[in-house]
Amino acid sequence: MLDIKIVRENPERIKEMVKLKKVNANFEIEDLLKIDVERRNLTNKIGIMQSERNDFNKKIFEIKKSGEDLSKTMLKMKNLSDKISSFKSELSELEIKQKNILLSIPNLPHESVPIGLSDKENLEIRKVGNVRKFDFKIKSHWEIGKNLDILDFERGSKVSGSRFCFYKNLGAKLERAIINFFLDTHTENGYSEIFPPFIVNKDSMFGTGQLPKFEEDMFKLENLNYFLIPTAEVPVTNLHRNEILSSNKLPLKYCAYSACFRAEAGSAGKDTRGLIRMHQFNKVELVKLCKPENSYEELELLTQDAEKVLKLLALPYRVVSLCTGDLSFCSAKTYDIEVWMPSYSKYVEISSCSNFESYQARRMSIKYKNNLKEKAQLVHTLNGSGVAVGRTVAAILENYQKPNGTFEIPEILKKYM
RNA sequence: GGAGAAGUACUCAAGUGGUUGAAGAGGUUCCCCUGCUAAGGGAAUAGGUCAGGAAACUGUCGCGAGGGUUCGAAUCCCUCCUUCUCCGCCA
Numbered sequence: 407m408l409d410i411k412i413v414r415e416n417p418e419r420i421k422e423m424v425k426l427k428k429v430n431a432n433f434e435i436e437d438l439l440k441i442d443v444e445r446r447n448l449t450n451k452i453g454i455m456q457s458e459r460n461d462f463n464k465k466i467f468e469i470k471k472s473g474e475d476l477s478k479t480m481l482k483m484k485n486l487s488d489k490i491s492s493f494k495s496e497l498s499e500l501e502i503k504q505k506n507i508l509l510s511i512p513n514l515p516h517e518s519v520p521i522g523l524s525d526k527e528n529l530e531i532r533k534v535g536n537v538r539k540f541d542f543k544i545k546s547h548w549e550i551g552k553n554l555d556i557l558d559f560e561r562g563s564k565v566s567g568s569r570f571c572f573y574k575n576l577g578a579k580l581e582r583a584i585i586n587f588f589l590d591t592h593t594e595n596g597y598s599e600i601f602p603p604f605i606v607n608k609d610s611m612f613g614t615g616q617l618p619k620f621e622e623d624m625f626k627l628e629n630l631n632y633f634l635i636p637t638a639e640v641p642v643t644n645l646h647r648n649e650i651l652s653s654n655k656l657p658l659k660y661c662a663y664s665a666c667f668r669a670e671a672g673s674a675g676k677d678t679r680g681l682i683r684m685h686q687f688n689k690v691e692l693v694k695l696c697k698p699e700n701s702y703e704e705l706e707l708l709t710q711d712a713e714k715v716l717k718l719l720a721l722p723y724r725v726v727s728l729c730t731g732d733l734s735f736c737s738a739k740t741y742d743i744e745v746w747m748p749s750y751s752k753y754v755e756i757s758s759c760s761n762f763e764s765y766q767a768r769r770m771s772i773k774y775k776n777n778l779k780e781k782a783q784l785v786h787t788l789n790g791s792g793v794a795v796g797r798t799v800a801a802i803l804e805n806y807q808k809p810n811g812t813f814e815i816p817e818i819l820k821k822y823m
Numbered sequence: 824g825g826a827g828a829a830g831u832a833c834u835c836a837a838g839u840g841g842u843u844g845a846a847g848a849g850g851u852u853c854c855c856c857u858g859c860u861a862a863g864g865g866a867a868u869a870g871g872u873c874a875g876g877a878a879a880c881u882g883u884c885g886c887g888a889g890g891g892u893u894c895g896a897a898u899c900c901c902u903c904c905u906u907c908u909c910c911g912c913c914a
Contacts, residue, residue: 449873453883460844460883463895467841476894483894501872650870773870777852782870 407508407768410442423514426521426730438507445500448493455490462486509618513765515730516702516739522729528742529729534713535722537746538805545811546749547803548680551577553811557681569670569678569685573799576823580802580815581688583822584795585663588690591715592792597661597692602641604665605632610644613770615736615762622671625685634667638691639789646695647770650782656774657696657704661792664689681796682747682754688795694788695772698764701786702739705761709741712757712792718818721801722746724753738763743793745801756797759790 413420417435462483469476520529551557556577562570573581593599608631611617616624616636625634635641642662651658666689673683681687692711696704709725716723728740737760744753764784767773773782806814815823 446873449883453873456883457844459895463841466894470841480894485894487894771871 407505407765408511408514409764409768410438410504410508413438413508413511414442420511420514424512426515427512427733427735428523428731438504441500441504441507445497445504448497448500452490452493452497455486455493459483459486459490506618509612509769512735513738513762515733516761516763518702518727519733519739520727520729523731525728525732527729528726528732531725531727531741533722533724534717535720535746537722538748540748540807542809544748544804545807546680547800550803550807550811550813551681556580559680567685569683571681571684577799579823580799580819581795583819584798585688585690587718587819587822588715588792588795589661589663591718592661592690592692592711595711595714597659597711600638600642600645600660600662602635602638602645602662602664604635604641604667606635606641606644607631608633610640610647613644613647614640614766615769616640619735623669625667625669635664636668637666637689637789637791638662638664639693642691642693643695643766643787643789644770646772649772651695651772651774651785653697653774653776656785657694657700660693662691662693664691680749681800684796687797690792690795692759692790692792695767695785696788697774698783698786701761701763701788704786705739705741705759705788708788708790709743709759712743712759712790715793716743716745716756719798719802719816721798721805721816723756734758734760736760736762736765738765741790743791745797746805747801748804748807754797754801756801757791757793760788762787762789 408420413435417439421435462479466476466479466483469479520527522528545553548557548559552559554576556574558572558574562572565572589599605627608617611624611633616633624636627633641664642660645660646658666687668685670683670685692708694704694708713723713725723743723745726742726744728737728742733740740758740760742755743757743759745756746752747754763786766787767784772785772787774785775782802816803813806816808814
């Protein structure tokens with residue numbers, strides 16, 4: 407959520423920036439500004455009237471003590487109270503309207519974000535590792551997985567549905583080894599390990615921005631206000647919702663394994679094969695809360711921390727800076743890390759590292775103070791996959807494959823298996 | 824799931840309709856006293872909205888959340904949430 411003051415001060419800039427983000431902008435900045443003015447006038451009026459009411463209240467108490475006639479004063483007080491309550495209900499309508507509009511405005515891209523409409527205009531920042539040249543006909547990870555009986559998509563469909571999969575035997579062990587390897591690497595890097603709930607309430611989904619706009623992408627538990635988490639970002643960032651942190655604790659760095667659940671509405675037919683787009687997948691997530699002045703530095707560090715596991719696995723990857731049109735709703739700046747996927751002959755997203763600035767923190771009211779007397783300020787929140795586990799399995803199977811249809815286990819994982 | 828009790832600020836806690844626009848204590852910070860330490864004395868101490876202001880500040884809101892009753896609610900009523908105790912169920 408954007409600060410209304412920023413909208414008020416520079417509405418034209420907001421309009422331009424939102425356009426760059428390629429979001430269906432079905433809100434009107436002019437309406438918002440009008441509501442804002444009305445809201446402020448009304449708040450002011452109510453404040454004055456309430457102050458009057460407080461004076462009356464004192465007077466009534468004194469008159470009552472002296473035993474004089476109250477009826478006149480009471481009548482005045484009642485009139486005042488009636489007015490206040492009607493103004494108040496008007497005000498709460500305005501507040502709701504204003505909030506709804508603000509919730510539907512995406513975050514503004516940072517000035518360093520390349521301008522563009524689609525992923526074609528993303529900016530490659532660096533390429534790491536060498537793409538292996540195969541001197542035999544390569545197989546896709548789903549072929550390798552099926553042949554070795556370590557991935558079972560058919561039975562996944564039978565038992566659950568399309569986009570579900572069983573990992574079997576060494577496949578299951580590999581998945582588990584990767585999770586442990588990721589968590590160990592990140593905790594050694596100073597991240598505190600969290601094992602979060604996989605089900606969260608509505609407030610949490612609003613906090614990180616999945617609601618209200620993206621409800622159809624989520625799995626909702628029927629008749630309950632509960633959602634399956636699409637990423638550990640949701641429970642872990644919401645850990646500190648409605649809290650004021652002391653600044654000496656910042657930056658807070660968390661890593662968390664979770665299963666992730668995504669409805670993948672509207673993505674039928676897209677990347678359907680293999681482990682790339684599942685309804686349920688495993689991921690280790692990195693989350694940071696920090697002071698505003700450090701957040702872009704922290705984003706660089708977070709991205710490097712995510713890259714580290716790919717380096718250790720010796721998987722070739724590249725880092726791209728998403729252009730304005732490819733940036734997600736809440737993000738001010740995002741680096742995608744893309745791993746080389748031989749069967750696709752291209753780099754495939756395996757991590758997304760974003761700085762949300764104060765956009766999520768304002769929704770969640772996460773603040774910090776340098777000392778007791780200072781006014782609390784919003785933190786900046788960041789997160790990034792560190793990294794997606796299923797896609798790592800896919801990348802390992804393909805990049806480490808051998809002519810006989812098997813594959814190597816990366817050196818670093820051997821002690822985990 | 825059933826029954827009961829409770830939720831007040833950093834912590835503990837008083838408070839059953841107006842003098843609480845939240846007592847008191849502890850903690851913390853600052854100051855005084857003191858040769859130093861202890862003891863003692865004093866002051867400050869939640870967050871949020873909006874308006875005015877350069878700022879200090881002033882006003883308003885605020886007692887788990889949201890509604891209601893009332894001229895007036897921390898206090899009375901309703902719904903929900905959380906915690907604790909007992910019962911039931913259970914990995």
